[in-house]
Structures are given as C-alpha cells and as structure tokens.
Amino acid sequence: MPTSPALSARLIFPTAEIVEEFYLPIIYTACRTCYSEQLPDVIWDKAVSRGVADEKQQALVRKVMESGHGSTIEHVNFTFAISGVTRTLSHQLVRHRAGTAFDQQSQRYVSFKARDNYTIPDSITKGDLPDDLAGQFQRAIDDNLELYGQLLQAEVPAEDARFIFPNAIQTNLIMTVNLRQLIHMSGLRLCTMAQWEIRQLFKQIRHEIFRVSPFFGSFLAPKCVPLGYCDEMGNRDEHCRIRPHRDSVMAVWEAYRGGELAETDGPIVPETSPFRPKPRRADRVPVRMEAPEAGVGQAAEADRF
Numbered sequence: 461m462p463t464s465p466a467l468s469a470r471l472i473f474p475t476a477e478i479v480e481e482f483y484l485p486i487i488y489t490a491c492r493t494c495y496s497e498q499l500p501d502v503i504w505d506k507a508v509s510r511g512v513a514d515e516k517q518q519a520l521v522r523k524v525m526e527s528g529h530g531s532t533i534e535h536v537n538f539t540f541a542i543s544g545v546t547r548t549l550s551h552q553l554v555r556h557r558a559g560t561a562f563d564q565q566s567q568r569y570v571s572f573k574a575r576d577n578y579t580i581p582d583s584i585t586k587g588d589l590p591d592d593l594a595g596q597f598q599r600a601i602d603d604n605l606e607l608y609g610q611l612l613q614a615e616v617p618a619e620d621a622r623f624i625f626p627n628a629i630q631t632n633l634i635m636t637v638n639l640r641q642l643i644h645m646s647g648l649r650l651c652t653m654a655q656w657e658i659r660q661l662f663k664q665i666r667h668e669i670f671r672v673s674p675f676f677g678s679f680l681a682p683k684c685v686p687l688g689y690c691d692e693m694g695n696r697d698e699h700c701r702i703r704p705h706r707d708s709v710m711a712v713w714e715a716y717r718g719g720e721l722a723e724t725d726g727p728i729v730p731e732t733s734p735f736r737p738k739p740r741r742a743d744r745v746p747v748r749m750e751a752p753e754a755g756v757g758q759a760a761e762a763d764r765f
C-alpha cells in the first residue's frame with residue numbers, strides 16, 4: 461500500500477497578517493478609485509490606516525464584486541504549496557489559464573526513488589470489489605513502478621522511463637492565483653459534479669483562505685451559489701440540491717409568463733432573506749408578460765430569454 465503523503469494544499473503566501481492588513485485596502489482602493497475624484501494613493505492611505513472602517517470597505521468590495529466588476533479583485537494573489545495530488549488532478553488543474561501561475565515537479569529531472577507515491581481511489585480500496593480487483597489494481601501499479609526502476613537502472617532517461625507511470629502517480633505543485641480566478645476555479649471545482657480529488661483539493665484551498673480571511677473565504681463556493689441555479693447538464697435530475705436546476709427555474713418562469721402562476725400579496729421570500737426582491741418602484745410600469753404561445757414569430761422567441 462502507498463505510504464506517500466496525503467493530498468495537501470497549504471497557503472504559503474500571504475500570511476494572515478498581510479491579508480488582514482493589506483488585501484482588503486488594496487481591493488477597496490481599486491474599487492473606490494473607479495468612483496472617486498480622490499487620488500488613488502490618498503484613498504489607499506486612508507484605507508490602510510483604517511481611516512475607513514473594515515466593515516465599510518467590505519461593503520463596497522462585496523457590492524462591486526457582486527456586480528461582476530472582476531478586475532478589482534485581480535490585484536491580490538494567493539500562493540499554495542500543493543502536494544500528494546495525482547497527475548489526474550494536476551492535468552485538470554493546469555487547464556485553468558487566466559490569472560494563474562503553476563510550477564510542477566518534473567518527471568524529467570526527478571528520478572523517483574520512492575515507489576509508493578501513488579493514490580488509489582476509495583472506490584477501489586473500499587469498494588468491496590470481486591475477483592481481487594483491488595489487489596490486481598495495486599499489483600499493476602507496483603509492477604509499473606518496478607519496471608520504471610529497472611528502466612532507470614538500464615540507463616533509460618527518466619524522461620522516457622516515466623512513460624510507464626499511471627495517472628495514479630503523485631506530483632507536487634506551486635500555484636499562485638489571483639482572487640478573481642480563485643473564485644472562478646472554486647465555482648467549478650467545488651461543484652458536486654467536479655471530480656472527487658480536485659474537489660477535495662478545493663475544499664482545502666477554501667479552508668486555507670477562510671483561515672486567513674473569512675471575508676474572502678465566503679466568496680469561494682460552488683458556482684450555483686452566486687448564480688442562484690445549477691447549470692450542469694448532468695444534474696438535470698436535481699440529484700444535487702444545493703440550488704434548483706436551470707430547467708426548473710425556467711419552467712417556473714415560463715409558467716409565470718403563461719399566467720399559470722398567480723402573484724400573491726404576501727411575502728414569498730422571507731423578509732430576512734438576502735434574496736428577497738426589492739419592492740417595485742411605484743413609477744415603474746410593470747411589463748406585461750404574454751403567454752409564449754400568444755407571441756408572434758421572432759419577437760416572441762427573443763422575449764423568451
């Protein structure tokens with residue numbers, strides 16, 4: 461059985477003190493600069509000296525972030541030491557291009573002496589599989605790694621001997637990522653439709669960010685949370701119930717537009733809920749919703765979106 465280290469993601473920079481002192485003011489300054497006549501360095505001095513209270517800074521930052529003004533949160537970065545993950549995971553991780561930097565342990569320059577640096581999924585070790593499939597799986601990997609050692613001994617270069625490695629082989633990386641991209645990646649990788657190992661990694665990453673800043677940590681969530689609905693094709697049966705599927709939301713919307721749902725006077729969404737719609741402005745004439753079948757041609761089709 462492998463005795464290699466378990467999957468780990470450790471935030472190595474910045475420290476909690478640096479995040480606490482500088483990260484919020486940097487983002488606040490970026491946001492405020494957009495809407496102020498003041499010079500950015502004046503805004504910065506005030507923010508970093510807490511001439512503006514943290515709560516006020518957070519409120520502006522949250523508002524700007526929720527409006528999708530994403531460049532403001534590209535000014536801060538987080539660096540993680542990631543270890544004990546498989547090449548299966550790292551292949552997925554490095555698909556993220558924008559706002560990230562990766563450095564990964566080389567299989568050309570490192571000749572692996574330990575032959576136990578691999579991961580076996582729980583579905584195999586704890587799967588109670590017939591015909592000793594779990595044992596066969598382990599032996600297949602051990603045989604591969606044994607052959608790898610023999611190839612090195614026969615002076616085959618590591619860059620060629622590695623062709624025998626399975627996806628289960630472990631690797632280590634350094635990843636630096638800005639906050640905007642970290643939120644995006646977490647949205648995809650914390651989703652229950654993501655592969656289990658990368659999901660585990662992002663749970664640790666989220667934990668690490670929470671450790672240094674519960675405020676920033678609160679933005680790391682499956683993508684359905686800020687969206688308000690699930691857009692994953694594989695969840696049309698709504699087996700994951702974090703949020704309703706887009707199909708259900710649209711079905712309700714279509715029913716409402718078709719006049720099948722009545723508006724009530726009472727509050728549908730509790731008064732305390734952050735999702736409670738704002739009261740309609742008295743001066744705004746409500747748009748009359750036509751039933752889809754009552755529409756004509758192109759205009760009716762466009763109106764459906």
Ligand SMILES: Cc1cc2nc3c(=O)[nH]c(=O)nc-3n(C[C@H](O)[C@H](O)[C@H](O)COP(=O)(O)OP(=O)(O)OC[C@H]3O[C@@H](n4cnc5c(N)ncnc54)[C@H](O)[C@@H]3O)c2cc1C
Nearest residue numbers: 552554555556557558559641644645648649651653654655
């Ligand atoms: C559940 C799941 C299943 C997946 N399955 C597969 C699969 O079967 N096969 C496969 O190949 N991949 C798969 N992927 C990977 C996926 O297709 C993306 O490549 C990966 O998630 C990177 O995300 P991203 O495209 O948002 O790019 P990122 O690099 O994370 O970019 C962030 C955002 O920046 C913008 N952006 C970045 N680069 C560009 C660009 N060049 N042009 C325009 N806009 C850009 C986009 O808005 C993008 O969303 C899967 C991912 C997930 C989460």
